[in-house]
Amino acid sequence: MTVGATRPGGRTARVRAAVLKAAGDALVEHGFDRLDLADVARRAEVGKTTVYRRWGTVAGLVTDLLADMAEQSLPRADTGTLIGDLRANARLVQRTLVDSRQGALFRAVIVAATCDLRAAEALHRFYAVRIAEWAPCVEQAVRRGELPPGTDAAEVIRAVSAPLYYRLLVSGDPIDEAMADRSAEAAAAAAHAGVFTQTSCPD
Amino acid sequence: MTVGATRPGGRTARVRAAVLKAAGDALVEHGFDRLDLADVARRAEVGKTTVYRRWGTVAGLVTDLLADMAEQSLPRADTGTLIGDLRANARLVQRTLVDSRQGALFRAVIVAATCDLRAAEALHRFYAVRIAEWAPCVEQAVRRGELPPGTDAAEVIRAVSAPLYYRLLVSGDPIDEAMADRSAEAAAAAAHAGVFTQTSCPD
């Protein structure tokens, strides 16, 4: 996935780092639609030919940026209780989306995914990994007897994030910490009620 | 908000209808980023000057399209139970997002909202209205004693849609009817547990 695999040491890697940094800056300033690769090249102090040759399109560049973002993963929490873990997850997502740089970046990659198939695949892989990282929280809760057996762990994690992204992209309502907590509590309540059990297991 | 308010009868209205129709078609075919106003003009059999003069930008056109979509509102359900109403809402949203034309249209207006301030305002208004339309379901449930008093009705409705939009835009997971039902059930369970009460009311 990563562009420029040969000659990883030295210039190639330096150029990639500079360009991705510049792309992030430009994205935060102008947004996905007004991203100009020549502008990115200028910011990165790199020839625009290079940017066009290695990444080709705005979507391609954003896809690589996403691959780069995927490498820096924050570890999941382990507070001992389901609600504690879910709250930690919700607050992490909340902080990320509210942060002006990160929020803009996430909006950009999500937009890129609606325009470009490769970007969409990269995005879906990204979230599949993130969800799989946090799923153990739910599995532990099942083992502890906090949740009914057969609970779909991924579904619970998705339920925590969904309201935050919904507000970011769709409704535009504010995304504060109280909101994040409510989101975690709602997911926990639904999971307790057995809504996310895969093998139709009533409460 | 609607463009071309003067001389509403006759040509102006006809042109608007033709252009919005053409814009929808083009949007479904190419997506927001590859929308060319000259192409829209050609499809609508209208001078491209007209499209540029009246709408100016892609985002402007999509904003007007959204205003047009806002006018055609489907009535909310009234099944007599909270879960019945929420399920009806979830299934309505699910069908809309899965429909190839409507789904593409919604993706497009959401993308437009991330690029353009006016489009964002229009989108947020659109969903504020939709949510307000369905909120009475929850209020009735509170009155019936199905839910704790002080439940934030809008929050419950948002909770129903959020997982569907999350899948559409973020995770890329499938959006089927079973998923919609689960979403409705999760929102109902959380509401029952008092997660959405505004005046900190424990269960």
Next chain:
DNA sequence: GCGCTAACGAAACCACAGTTCCCTTAGCGG
């Protein structure tokens, strides 16, 4: 019906995002 003007439209025009050409630089292997 008749004229006034808002709105439409054809065509020439312009700017700049993206491409091409060809030369230069620098990393790695021996």
Next chain:
DNA sequence: CCGCTAAGGGAACTGTGGTTTCGTTAGCGC
């Protein structure tokens, strides 16, 4: 340390999305 080649870069070029100009059409009021 030297040469081979992958990668970078400057500058000229091009195609198309968007603008401007100015003449035409059609809706509304009288």
